[in-house]
Amino acid sequence: xxxxxxxxxxxxxxxxxxxxxxxxxxxxxxxxxxxxxxxxxxxxxxxxxxxxxxxxxxxxxxxxxxxxxxxxxxxxxxxxxxxxxxxxxxxxxxxxxxxxxxxxxxxxxxxxxxx
Amino acid sequence: xxxxxxxxxxxxxxxxxxxxxxxxxxxxxxxxxxxxxxxxxxxxxxxxxxxxxxxxxxxxxxxxxxxxxxxxxxxxxxxxxxxxxxxxxxxxxxxxxxxxxxxxxxxxxxxxxxxxx
Numbered sequence: 658x659x660x661x662x663x664x665x666x667x668x669x670x671x672x673x674x675x676x677x678x679x680x681x682x683x684x685x686x687x688x689x690x691x692x693x694x695x696x697x698x699x700x701x702x703x704x705x706x707x708x709x710x711x712x713x714x715x716x717x718x719x720x721x722x723x724x725x726x727x728x729x730x731x732x733x734x735x736x737x738x739x740x741x742x743x744x745x746x747x748x749x750x751x752x753x754x755x756x757x758x759x760x761x762x763x764x765x766x767x768x769x770x771x772x
Numbered sequence: 773x774x775x776x777x778x779x780x781x782x783x784x785x786x787x788x789x790x791x792x793x794x795x796x797x798x799x800x801x802x803x804x805x806x807x808x809x810x811x812x813x814x815x816x817x818x819x820x821x822x823x824x825x826x827x828x829x830x831x832x833x834x835x836x837x838x839x840x841x842x843x844x845x846x847x848x849x850x851x852x853x854x855x856x857x858x859x860x861x862x863x864x865x866x867x868x869x870x871x872x873x874x875x876x877x878x879x880x881x882x883x884x885x886x887x888x889x
Contacts, residue, residue, distance in 0.1 A: 712874070760818060
């Protein structure tokens with residue numbers, strides 16, 4: 658399935674680097690999401706955008722900065738990360754249907770390693 | 773805030789064995805329920821979902837799940853597994869966030885299933 662794509666698939670960066678993760682959805686959805694997936698832990702929701710407006714920010718450190726220029730693209734800008742930020746970062750999109758009848762579709766993720 | 777519990781962290785079984793993965797959630801109101809699967813090196817894929825109606829839901833690849841409201845459970849089952857079912861399985865619950873009408877999708881920690889040939 659190529660409905661949600663993410664680049665790069667793997668990223669190694671130093672703590673002083675600045676990098677960006679990119680997500681693109683080809684499903685015509687209205688909402689996009691960033692999640693952090695760490696081993697043996699539930700997926701952690703980081704940011705939600707609905708119709709390009711940020712609707713949720715789950716107390717994420719400011720070293721993570723999202724950007725949603727349009728409903729098909731989502732970026733996560735990374736700056737001065739810590740080694741504990743190493744994880745798989747997942748992007749998802751959904752139609753944003755009301756009443757909870759909303760299904761999220763996920764991209765393959767970016768495996769981030771912070772040295 | 774709602775929580776989602778998956779009781780088994782790692783399940784190992786042989787081909788043709790039956791599989792059942794437990795999922796319980798804490799929210800007492802109306803919920804929408806999902807099971808996702810993540811095969812090695814691949815992205816999270818939707819296996820099945822329950823919004824309303826028949827509490828026994830059939831999904832892809834021979835999987836099914838049963839919603840038991842009184843037990844706050846949504847267990848996943850497959851009568852006969854194959855080696856290709858080796859993957860990580862995630863239960864997720866979409867429910868209103870505390871003090872809000874906005875729904876939030878909460879995930880369990882996942883269960884790793886290893887099927888031995």
